[in-house]
Amino acid sequence: MTAPPQAINDPAHWDSLAERYADEADRLTRLYCEAAWQAVDLPQGARVLDVATGAGALLGIAVKGGADAIGIDFSPAMVGLAQERAAAIRPGNHAMVMDGQKLDFPDASFDAAFSMFGVFMFPDPIAGFAEIARVLRPGGLAVIAVWENAGGAGPAILFQEAARRLFPDRPIPTPMARLFNSPALLDQAFREVGLEPQTVHSVERPWPVQPVEWFRENAKLAFGWSPLWRDLDEQQRTAFSEEAAALAMKLPPEGIRSTAFIGMARKPA
Template sequence: MREFENPDHWDTAALHYEKTAHPFTARYAEAALARVPLTSEARVLDVAAGTGALALAAARTGAQVLATDFSPGMVTRIAAARLPNVEARVMDGQNLDLPDAGFDAVFSIFGVIMFPDWRKGLAEMARVTRPGGYGVVATWQSRGAATFLLLGQIRQTLFPDLQSMAMPEAVQALTDPKDFARELIDAGYRDPQIDQVMYEYELEVATLNEPDTLFGMSPDWTSLSDQEKAAVIAEVRRIAADRAVLPIPSTALIGVARR
């Protein structure tokens, strides 16, 4: 089992993830929400919700939201928001314990792409979407995003002989919009629209004093020696030069389809 497929990994990371990754992924969640008309009557499902970037934003529309994740730690963080129209439940997105056609819109923002059987995850999303409803999936392009992307690029420059973390299979399979559209159709959706969305992750250079808070979730970091880690930090500082904030352009694809 790879680390990102283990719920214990995400339980440990939940609080850190909420503080660092959540504000960034929330920008893509808002972009995804903007592509789907929701009303206060809508029933929304967030699959592999993390700490709820999509679920909490969807709740602000007045919709009734069910947020699911296989990590109890992530679900606890969502529940801590105590929103009356958000329910958070531990659930495997590859085998949703939910009836068919129960939701007006089903989202997965950088979630289903992490599944070992991501095609089953897409099919499960389609199964629980009502006819005429929407399925929305966000995936990263290239080598991921934010600190993961930066770290991968620096490793390739400094340590070209070191093997880097393998990207999830779905990220590789869905990086071409045509392939992404075809997989949504195969899962049970129709009329897919794939849009490229880019935001800059703003890395505060001062946080390099505690690099584990930036890179600690990545095996590309934890597999390095102390000397190699020091070299990475020095390279980030060199790239940043005299800037207090280093922007890292990060590109995603957002796929929207109908059931």
């Protein structure tokens, strides 16, 4: 019998969170998408790909910036939201369902390809890097964003701490623990797929403190990807949410500051 996929690799999990993700998670990730877009110098009409677009934070910024942009994601619900949001900026077909490990685009199709906090979650992250390299035109730019903290960013950090406190005898998985969460590891991954590292920007932004009730209502959004969450019963999940809410009451006024590494590399001309 085949084991079910982990939530982090299951489109249905992300489908179930799509609306809330667009409302809540974009509050943080959009800040880094804006920083990534500002760091590149792309001409009007540049052909841009956004891999693992989610609800389309980077995609919308690219479309608004004048790019000929398309986003892909394996979650149909996320793609629907990304398309709706991008089309509201400029009419057109801007998003489609696709596996980032096996892109359905010809070689040398794009001037730039982004993946904002997506590729590191793939079952085979290097396949994601390799596909980005393949579809870039010679001289094209790859832009990959990852979190410095192995537990993620913003509220995810607080939920990780709640899990450690409440379930000290259980392993607490961390999505960034596998690879990439340092400039050296990012550069190594770029080189592995034949890209030439250019620079890695360290970008820190605050996640504003939310009402304590937010942490009770959004535990699945922030931690539902974890195998630990899947193994908790409803009573344990409630206790977990309450522990996160108690920790939230002690947050500083500026909220939770999180650092992302935004790595850039070029395809050899």
